[in-house]
Amino acid sequence: MQVSSLQQLIAERILREGPISFADYMRMALYEPGYGYYVTGEAKMGWEGDYFTSTDVADLFAHCMGRQVKKMWEQLGQPARLGVLEQGAGRGDLAQQLQQWATTYEPALMAALDYRQTDIKTGQDALVTVDDDTFTPAIILSNELVDAFPVYVVEKQGDTLYEVAVTIANGRLAETLVEMDSNTLIDYLESFKVPWHTFPDGWRAEINLDALVWMERTCQILAGPNLQRKRHGFILAIDYGDVAGKLYSIERRHGTLSSYYKHQLTDRPLVRPGEQDITAHVNFTALIQVGRQQGLRLHSLTTQGQWLRDNGIDDELDQIRQRDFGAIDTDRASNQGQTALLQWYNLRQRVSALTDPMGMGNFKVLIMKR
Ligand SMILES: C[S@@+](CC[C@H](N)C(=O)[O-])C[C@H]1O[C@@H](n2cnc3c(N)ncnc32)[C@H](O)[C@@H]1O
Structure with a gap:
């Protein structure tokens, strides 16, 4: 050996x-x-790596996250500056795709957005976060972070x-x-x-005992350093897992x-x-429990499939169909029309992968708020 x-x-x-x-x-x-595995060089995620995540499947995942962020921004009263912290961001695809979407479709949100990413690979361990008083996130996001903690x-x-x-x-x-x-x-x-x-x-x-530590720290980052005036905001975590x-x-x-x-x-x-x-799958009941101990309320726990539908994945698909695939209707028999049709099927297939209850659609999406 x-x-x-x-x-x-x-x-x-x-x-x-x-x-x-x-x-x-x-x-x-x-x-x-x-x-x-997570701290050394080569590509781990993506089609050349060992596995893929939702952002590899389609940009529409990030667009739905953008819609979700916009809703949260509105619920917070549309502050002039909206700090978003993405932990365990990996290659940064979610950040990049979401901001590209916001630039085109939600310029007012984009103008307010201060989106920062951290990852253990670039030296920021979400379990030993050092408070940065200059950055005050109102939304803390993660996709497939907690399932990577040691169990x-x-x-x-x-x-x-x-x-x-x-x-x-x-x-x-x-x-x-x-x-x-x-x-x-x-x-x-x-x-x-x-x-x-x-x-x-x-x-x-x-x-996963580290998940408890992570949730506590994340709630504390959200609340901010002033215990008399804890800040409002949201934690959103997507992962494999279930209730206890x-x-x-x-x-x-x-x-x-x-x-x-x-x-x-x-x-x-x-x-x-x-x-x-x-x-290993995440015990979402444990995260909710810690969140509550830290003064947060459960906003929702749903599946990724449902969450994508609630955040407009079908609407996104319709828009793309009208914008990019007109040739399917106007010129179906031509080479261009046929190519468009195949690309459209491909996109539909990708959306099915994201929402499939037997696959990625069964990820859980936890949102807690304070
Ligand atoms: C499964 S990948 C998901 C990456 C990205 N969120 C995505 O959806 O493509 C898990 C990521 O979490 C990062 N990570 C793992 N443990 C971490 C920790 N304690 N603090 C910060 N990042 C961590 C890894 O380096 C990796 O980039």
Whole structure:
């Protein structure tokens, strides 16, 4: 077996400390400075990378986000300056496509918009945000950020909930079950009334403690430094995931951990550390709970498919049909008309991918406000 430097680093740590938690493994695989999947050079997202996200599928996703931002701006009373912070922005496609849309269709919004992006890759970790008093976002957005945070993995056997740890067996990284040295993970599940005792042996689940930290920090950024005069605004987070009752259920007995390598979904997160993405579905009930503790209210939790429809995806399609595909009606038999028809089908197909309840349409969109 060829051993990468990161594998070596992980193995050395295990030899030093004994088995490490899956969360520690995932943190090294994704974020180890100089080696981790998200902090090293090459293209990870997009058609040449390991997976694609909604902005790769069609600009219309960003247009709908633009419409959503406009609604929020209006609800805030159309302030002259609207700070928008996008966390985990990756390549910046959402920012670019949204601002391009606003420039053409919503110049007044564009004039107010101060849109900033951050990403761990450029040194801004959303979990250790340093307050920037000069920038006051009223909207904080993220798309597929929280599912990338390291998770603990637990497995039920008999009456016991064990933690899945990472060790070395036969010269390779391997899973092992260990007893927990604190009640944190059990307390987490019990706080959502997960009846794990009643589940069959082998039942597994992931627990994302960083998501709680992130939500708390994000609420605090939104509120601003003056505790007497907390600012108004919105947090919008899109991700794979569900409410706790559905996520931690018998139907999901294998958990939701997935790895992506060159567009292939794999269930082997321990191979190729640093070279493949690892994600787990987000517990939206946990985010809502933290948001409420921080004084926010739930505005909506819906699916991406529904959210896109609520934010005008059909209207966007109609406009494009009229603007760019007139040849389909006027000149259908010509080469130009045929090409237009095929391009139109292609666009329709892409919109279906974004809204498909069995695919990206089943992402959840959480909006909280204060
Ligand atoms: C799945 S990608 C999504 C990228 C982009 N939002 C999109 O939709 O194409 C996850 C992004 O989150 C970033 N990220 C992961 N953990 C982060 C953290 N703790 N703070 C800031 N960014 C993070 C990664 O570098 C990556 O760009």
